[in-house]
Amino acid sequence: MAYLEGDHNTQGTLDLIIKSLKSPKMICEGIHFDRKIPHTFVIFGASGDLAKKKIYPTLWWLYRDDLLPKPTKFCGYARSKLTIEKLKENCKQYMKVQAHEVDKYDEFWDLNEYVAGNYDGRTGFELLNQQLELMENKNRANRIFYLALPPSVFDEVTVNIKNICMSTCGWNRVIVEKPFGRDDVSSKALSDHLAGLFSEEQLYRIDHYLGKEMVQNLMTIRFGNKILSSTWNRENIASVLITFKEPFGTQGRGGYFDEFGIIRDVMQNHLLQILSLVAMEKPVSCHPDDIRDEKVKVLKSIAALELKDMVLGQYVGNPQGRTEDERTGYLEDETVDKNSTTPTYALAVLHINNERWQDVPFILRCGKALNDRKAEVRIQYHDVPGDIFEGNSKRNELVIRVQPGEALYFKMMTKTPGITFDIEETELDLTYEHRYRGFYLPDAYERLILDVFCGSQMHFVRSDELCEAWRIFTPILHRIEKERIKPIPYLYGSRGPKEANRKCEENNFKYYGSYKWHGNRSTSS
Numbered sequence: 001m002a003y004l005e006g007d008h009n010t011q012g013t014l015d016l017i018i019k020s021l022k023s024p025k026m027i028c029e030g031i032h033f034d035r036k037i038p039h040t041f042v043i044f045g046a047s048g049d050l051a052k053k054k055i056y057p058t059l060w061w062l063y064r065d066d067l068l069p070k071p072t073k074f075c076g077y078a079r080s081k082l083t084i085e086k087l088k089e090n091c092k093q094y095m096k097v098q099a100h101e102v103d104k105y106d107e108f109w110d111l112n113e114y115v116a117g118n119y120d121g122r123t124g125f126e127l128l129n130q131q132l133e134l135m136e137n138k139n140r141a142n143r144i145f146y147l148a149l150p151p152s153v154f155d156e157v158t159v160n161i162k163n164i165c166m167s168t169c170g171w172n173r174v175i176v177e178k179p180f181g182r183d184d185v186s187s188k189a190l191s192d193h194l195a196g197l198f199s200e201e202q203l204y205r206i207d208h209y210l211g212k213e214m215v216q217n218l219m220t221i222r223f224g225n226k227i228l229s230s231t232w233n234r235e236n237i238a239s240v241l242i243t244f245k246e247p248f249g250t251q252g253r254g255g256y257f258d259e260f261g262i263i264r265d266v267m268q269n270h271l272l273q274i275l276s277l278v279a280m281e282k283p284v285s286c287h288p289d290d291i292r293d294e295k296v297k298v299l300k301s302i303a304a305l306e307l308k309d310m311v312l313g314q315y316v317g318n319p320q321g322r323t324e325d326e327r328t329g330y331l332e333d334e335t336v337d338k339n340s341t342t343p344t345y346a347l348a349v350l351h352i353n354n355e356r357w358q359d360v361p362f363i364l365r366c367g368k369a370l371n372d373r374k375a376e377v378r379i380q381y382h383d384v385p386g387d388i389f390e391g392n393s394k395r396n397e398l399v400i401r402v403q404p405g406e407a408l409y410f411k412m413m414t415k416t417p418g419i420t421f422d423i424e425e426t427e428l429d430l431t432y433e434h435r436y437r438g439f440y441l442p443d444a445y446e447r448l449i450l451d452v453f454c455g456s457q458m459h460f461v462r463s464d465e466l467c468e469a470w471r472i473f474t475p476i477l478h479r480i481e482k483e484r485i486k487p488i489p490y491l492y493g494s495r496g497p498k499e500a501n502r503k504c505e506e507n508n509f510k511y512y513g514s515y516k517w518h519g520n521r522s523t524s525s
């Protein structure tokens, strides 16, 4: 009997995860493995960077923590002629193996095989399929295919998977990494190609921000708290600021980056996904399709981005920088075109034309080589009407810090304690490191890969979401490229172009510069 997609009718539960959630119930579907038959996880591009830095380490951590169904075996595939020993060595520095785990670590590698072959042509894939059958003892098995590959080979690899490598009596799931195209047309071509081979239920498009704790928390924060759900609208909220910052430049990845730029690299996917979770209406249930229906709906209410609503920047070297990297500007990166106008910083103001959000600017900003590493959402409330505090009251702000150091804090006014009637800014603070001391927060990839085993698509991007995302961003990306719009230079290690502050002010985000945090800043994550 063939197994249907989404058939989770077996008992295996993710004990550890459920324990870490401290609740025997989960509200989403897809918490059960199919324990009836073995699983095989195939990594295409096994010799590459993503595989060694993220995929193999994630598989090892899941195996180490007994989170995978048993038996699960792993098979790498790439052009390079590698042995398992060599693969193991390549991955070593990213695997974080502790002394007491060495035996289990060796056990993990014993479950691995590797096949070398080309991405075009049938031969390599036939060899791969023979290897998979061998590993599965010619029995029934479910197969997961992870495409850790450059988009240039997506098409041929997926055709070969479909024609040669599919499990004939278990389910098949294919995990696709971004970039999902570079504009609306190329993305649609890729979607159409994949749709011709696999059903939407078999496709798992990864946006790893959807695997982060605080991004996954957005639904609960919004819909599990009356006080927030009642104020989550244009009557109360002045602006929403969603930020991604990295304190390093392209670091030799300039070749890839120069072709894509920060808008495609971070804004069009990670930040827009966060926006849709912040702005969507309440879904009818926590079923993945109900949630994604709402995400699509809110994206449909956003007009295509215009240049007047953007600030673009490109970093230049800081002569006072402490490291060579800090002194090196984007254009001095050897892998970057010397005349490149690719933005390494972007701010964009999006407007959602619906009853909840009309006139509330959603400001997305992201950049490389900035002064900090962080990703956060700031929900800034309106000024209190009818002020009686002589202009000393500051706006409430709810900050959802995605990383580093997950936290949720609500900036509010209070009476200064003591014999005074002064007022001051303070916060209600939920810092995870303090409130959930000792809790293990799994890495985004751990959660997402487990979701694939369980068949939950809640935290994956559906093709219509992708289509809307490209509709919003394609015209401006084309214009920036066609007109070679010059980005504003900003210094490596700075907060980005000054013009971005102005844009925030113009869009109803107030910065007072007076708030003081008295706690220990958590930096874990």
Ligand SMILES: NC(=O)C1=CN([C@@H]2O[C@H](COP(=O)(O)OP(=O)(O)OC[C@H]3O[C@@H](n4cnc5c(N)ncnc54)[C@H](OP(=O)(O)O)[C@@H]3O)[C@@H](O)[C@H]2O)C=CC1
Binding pocket: 243, 378, 399, 405, 407, 408, 409, 427, 429, 430, 431, 495, 501, 511, 512, 513, 514, 515, 516, 517, 519, 520, 521, 522
């Ligand atoms: N639980 C916890 O761990 C808590 C930690 N804190 C910490 O306290 C510190 C201060 O809190 P925070 O909420 O950031 O408050 P701030 O008021 O200091 O900063 C608020 C926002 O203003 C922006 N900003 C900074 N400088 C300027 C400027 N010159 N012009 C315009 N905008 C500016 C910042 O953006 P930009 O990123 O661009 O600089 C940030 O988005 C932070 O480090 C925070 O992590 C606070 C509360 C709880």
Ligand SMILES: O=C1O[C@H](COP(=O)(O)O)[C@@H](O)[C@H](O)[C@H]1O
Binding pocket: 208, 246, 265, 266, 375
């Ligand atoms: O997708 C990407 O994300 C990373 C940042 O991920 P994080 O989990 O470390 O925040 C970014 O460095 C990279 O350029 C981008 O492609």
